[in-house]
Amino acid sequence: MIIQGIRARKILNSRREETIAVRVKTLQGTFEASAPAGASKGQNEVCGFSPKGVNFSASFINALGQKIVNERMTFDKFEDLEKIEEIYRKADKTKRLEILGGNSLYALGAAILKAIAASYKLELWQFLNGHVKPVMPLLLGNCIGGGKHTREIEKPDFQEFLILPRAKSEKVFDNQYLSLQAYKEVKKILKEKDKLFYEKITDENAFISSLDNEAILQVMQEVKKRIETKFRGTIDLGVDLAASSFYDEIKKEYNYARLNGKPGKLKTDEQIDYLFNLIKKYNLAYVEDPLNENDFQGFAKLLKKVKDARLNTLIVGDDLICTNHELLEKAIKSKSINAVIIKPNQCGSWIETKKVVDLAKKNRIVPIVSNRSGETCDDTIAHLAVGWNIPIIKIGIVGKERFAKTNGLVRIERKFGR
Numbered sequence: 001m002i003i004q005g006i007r008a009r010k011i012l013n014s015r016r017e018e019t020i021a022v023r024v025k026t027l028q029g030t031f032e033a034s035a036p037a038g039a040s041k042g043q044n045e046v047c048g049f050s051p052k053g054v055n056f057s058a059s060f061i062n063a064l065g066q067k068i069v070n071e072r073m074t075f076d077k078f079e080d081l082e083k084i085e086e087i088y089r090k091a092d093k094t095k096r097l098e099i100l101g102g103n104s105l106y107a108l109g110a111a112i113l114k115a116i117a118a119s120y121k122l123e124l125w126q127f128l129n130g131h132v133k134p135v136m137p138l139l140l141g142n143c144i145g146g147g148k149h150t151r152e153i154e155k156p157d158f159q160e161f162l163i164l165p166r167a168k169s170e171k172v173f174d175n176q177y178l179s180l181q182a183y184k185e186v187k188k189i190l191k192e193k194d195k196l197f198y199e200k201i202t203d204e205n206a207f208i209s210s211l212d213n214e215a216i217l218q219v220m221q222e223v224k225k226r227i228e229t230k231f232r233g234t235i236d237l238g239v240d241l242a243a244s245s246f247y248d249e250i251k252k253e254y255n256y257a258r259l260n261g262k263p264g265k266l267k268t269d270e271q272i273d274y275l276f277n278l279i280k281k282y283n284l285a286y287v288e289d290p291l292n293e294n295d296f297q298g299f300a301k302l303l304k305k306v307k308d309a310r311l312n313t314l315i316v317g318d319d320l321i322c323t324n325h326e327l328l329e330k331a332i333k334s335k336s337i338n339a340v341i342i343k344p345n346q347c348g349s350w351i352e353t354k355k356v357v358d359l360a361k362k363n364r365i366v367p368i369v370s371n372r373s374g375e376t377c378d379d380t381i382a383h384l385a386v387g388w389n390i391p392i393i394k395i396g397i398v399g400k401e402r403f404a405k406t407n408g409l410v411r412i413e414r415k416f417g418r
Contacts, residue, residue, distance in 0.1 A: 001026055001074060001075050001076055001115060001116055001119040002026070002027075002072055002073075002074060003024055003025070003026055003065075003068055003069055003073065003075065003112070003115065004025045004026055004027070004069065005023075005024075005025035005065070005069060006022065006023070006024055006025070006061065006062065006064070006065025006066075006068060006069065006108070006111075007022070007023045007025075007062065007065065008020055008021070008022045008023075008057075008058035008059075008061035008062050008065070008104065008107075008108070009021055009023075009058060010054045010055060010058060011034060011376065013034075013036060013037055013374040013375060013376050013401075014203065014373075014374055014375045014376070014399065014401045015037070015039075015203050015373065015374040017037060017374055018049075018053070018054040019034060019035050019036070019037055019048075019054065019103060019374070019376065020034065020035050020049070020054055020057060020058055020061070020103055020104050020107050021033070021034040021035075021107065021376070022034070022061060022104070022107040022108045022110075022111045023111060024108075024111040024112055024114070024115045026115045026118070026119065027119075028115065028118040028119055029118060031111050031112075031114035031115045031118065032111055032114075032378075033106075033107045033108075033109075033110030033111040033114060033378055033380055034107055034376040034377075034378045035048075035103035035104070035106050035107040035345050035376070036345060036371060036372035036374055036375045036376055036378075037103070037345075037372055037373075037374035038343070038346075038372040038373055038374065039148050039203060039373040039374065041319075042244075042293050042318065042319030042320070042321075042322040042346070043244075043293060043294070043319070043322075044096075044293075044319075044322040044324055044327060045096070045319075045322045045346045045347075046096045046097040046101070046102035046345075046346065046347055046348045047096055047097055047098050047101045047102065048101050048102065048103045048345075049100075049101035049103055049104065050099060050100050050101050051098070056100075057100055057101050057103070057104040058104065060091065060100055060104065061104050061107075061108055064084065064087060064088070064108070065108075067087070068084070075112055075115070075116050076116065076119075077116070078113070078116075078127075078128070078350075078354070079351075080116075081109050081112065081113070081350050081351055082351055084105070084108060084109065084112070085105065085109070085349055085350075085351055088100065088105050097348055101348070102345055102346075102347060102348020102349070103345050103348065105348040105349065106344050106345040106348050106349075106350070109349070109350040110344075110350070110378070110380045113127065113128075113350065114380075123383065123412070124380065124383035124384075124387065125382075125383040125384075125386040125387035125412060126387070126416075127387070128383065128384065128386075128387025128388055129386070129387040129388065129389065133416065133417070134386045134412055134413065134416050134417055135386070135389050136170075136171075136172050136386065136409060136412070136413050136417060137369070137385045137386070137390055137391055137392055137393040137409070138164055138165075138166065138175060138391060138392045138393070139164070139165060139172070139175045139176060139179055139392075139393060139395055139406065139409075140162055140163075140164050140238070140286070140368065140392050140393065140394040140395065141162060141163050141164075141165075141179045141182075141183070141394075141395065141396060141397035142160045142161070142162055142202075142204050142205075142206040142240075142394075142396055142397065143161050143162065143163055143182065143183055143186045143206055143207065143220070143223070143397065144156070144160075144161040144186060144190075144206055144207050144208075144209050144216050144219070144220075145159065145160055145161075145201075145202035145203075145204060145206035145207070145208060146158050146159055146160075146161075146208075146209075146213075146216075147159030147160075147241075147242050147245050147246070148242060148245050150200075150202050150208045154196055154210035155208065155209070155210065155257075156209065156211065156212055156213045156216050156258075157212075157213055157241075157246050157256050157257055157258070158213050158216075158239050158240065158241045158242075159240050159241060159242035159245065159289075160204075160206065160239065160240035160242075160288075161206075161216050161217070161220055161237075161238075161239055162237070162238035162239060162240060162286060162394075163179060163182050163220070163223070163224075163235050163236070163237060163238070164235065164236040164237075164238060164285060164286060164392070165178035165179050165182065165227075165233060165234075165235050165236075166178075166233055166234045166235070166236065167231075167232065167233040168232045168233050169232075171413065172406070172409045172410050172413045173410050173413075174233070175233075176406050176410070177231075178227060178231060178233050178235065179397045180397065180398070181227055181230070181231065182223050182224075182227050182235060182397075183397045183398060185222075185223045185226050185227060186207055186219065186220075186223055187199065187207060189219050189222055189223065190207055190209055190211075190219065193211065193215070193219065194209050194210055194211050195210075196209075196210035197209055197210065202373070203373040203374060204371075204373050204375075204396045204399070204402070205396060205397065205398045205399040205402065206396075206397075212257075212258040212259075212261070213239075213256075213258070213278075214278075217237070217239075217278065217281075217282045220237050220282070221237070221282060223235070224237060236285035236286065237282060237283065237284055237285060237286070238284055238285055238286025238287065238288070238314075239278075239284060239286070239287055239288070240288035240289060240316075240318070241275075241287070241288065241289050241290050242288075242289050242318075242319070243271070243289050243290055243291050243292055243293075244289065244292050244293040244319055247291075247292040248265075249292075251265075252267065252268065253265045253266060253267050253268075254266045254267075254271050268291065268292075268295065268298050269301075271290075271291060271298070272290075272291070272298060272301050272302045272305065275287065275290050275302060276302065276305045276306070276309075279306065279311060279313050280309070280311070284313055285312065285313055285314065286313070286314045286316065286339075287302075287313060287314065287315055287316065288316040288317075288318055288341065289316070289317070289318050289319050289320065290302055290315065293319035293320050294320075295320075296320070296330060296331060296334045296336045297334065297336075299315060299317065299320060299331070299334075299336035299337055300334050300335050300336045302315055303315045303335065303336060303337065303338060304335070314338055314339040314366060314368075315336075315337050315338055315339065316337060316339040316340065316341060316368065317331055317336065317337040317339070317340050317341065318340075318341035318343075318370070320336065320337065321337075321340050321341065321356070322343075322346045322347065323341070323342055323343050323344065323346040323347045323352065323353055323356050324346075324347055324352070324356065325352060325355040325356045325359050328340060328356055328359050328360065328365075329359065331365075332359075332363050332365070337365060338364075338365055338366065339365060339366035339367075339368055340356070340360050340365055340366070340367055340368065341368050341369075341370045341394070342356060342357060342360075342367050342368060342369045342370065342384075342390065343369075343370050343372065344381070344384070345372070354388075357388050357390065366391060366392065367388075367390045367391075368390065368391075368392040368393070368394055369381050369384055369385045369388075369390045369392075369393050369394070370393070370394035370395075371394060371395050371396055371401075371402065371405065375396070375399075375401035375402065376401060377400060377401050377404040378404070379404045379405050379407075379408035381393065381395075381405060382395075382405045382406075382408040382409050382412070383408070383412075385409075386409070386412055393405070393409070
């Protein structure tokens with residue numbers, strides 16, 4: 001496949017922040033991809049854009065695009081993305097892409113992949129999985145937000161309170177329906193129990209509550225009961241602590257605004273015991289970033305306690321790994337996690353992202369592809385989840401940017417699924 005033109009431009013994401021969209025023109029048509037952005041970022045995540053701004057990063061993509069067109073570079077397989085990544089890395093030799101940023105590289109790679117797929121008259125997911133019948137992922141949705149996802153003073157320390165619906169039909173649409181019903185029940189219960197609840201929402205359209213962590217977990221338990229009573233299906237509960245956001249590096253302790261009704265501090269072993277008790281008490285199936293992003297040993301201790309208790313809980317690394325295969329190798333050696341978040345724009349590189357997914361699967365670590373809090377209407381990660389047979393997609397519940405992904409999955413399932 002020969003590219004006839006590449007054009008990068010600045011757009012706004014769901015937080016009304018500047019981001020980049022890249023269009024690739026070929027004989028088959030024009031293909032566009034755009035990059036999201038996270039509010040909570042790991043130390044090892046690449047920079048989003050150049051310190052000079054999105055326009056500078058876009059200008060580089062336009063210059064790179066002209067080089068690709070002039071040299072008539074061919075792109076026929078996934079590995080051909082190495083051609084652009086090599087040029088990009090020569091221009092920005094910093095480890096975290098501090099000159100150009102990773103979002104523009106990610107968006108360019110995604111647009112080229114869409115174009116390659118179209119050259120074979122395939123959809124992106126088909127191209128990624130070798131045109132095998134699709135297996136649809138489960139939907140992980142954020143109901144209530146806290147931490148860095150809200151600027152409210154009265155809020156939970158944990159960043160996200162999540163649901164993983166499992167409809168008996170196993171259909172994406174039915175799982176999405178359960179998520180939406182759970183979201184409505186959350187709203188009803190918060191109106192009853194939270195005197196400061198005014199239906200405000202986070203960047204991911206999760207509700208903002210003034211209740212503390214345990215009070216919200218009790219709300220989520222009630223939601224689970226109501227949904228499982230009314231509908232055909234079950235709901236698993238989960239949390240994303242983003243624990244680094246309230247960890248004191250100097251004092252080596254976790255600072256809680258409210259712990260048992262008042263401010264509290266926990267050392268690492270106390271944090272592990274506290275979380276293990278929450279997992280047992282509320283039957284949590286999913287716990288993301290429970291400890292500081294550099295604490296591989298602490299993650300390992302928590303995972304061991306969970307395994308020893310024979311609990312089916314995913315201990316998930318996000319900030320711990322940052323979609324980096326070297327960090328994932330470290331986590332594997334230290335037995336720190338049994339699940340890992342996949343965010344392609346954390347590393348900027350599609351080649352690196354594929355390495356992380358393959359390494360996770362090889363070592364029986366569950367990969368979970370995830371959206372970001374600042375999203376666009378691009379549905380690329382939905383195709384990635386299906387194409388690489390990733391069992392869970394963390395996608396949000398409501399909002400046009402989140403619906404773009406779920407609707408994309410529903411369309412794939414209806415057109416190509418069972």
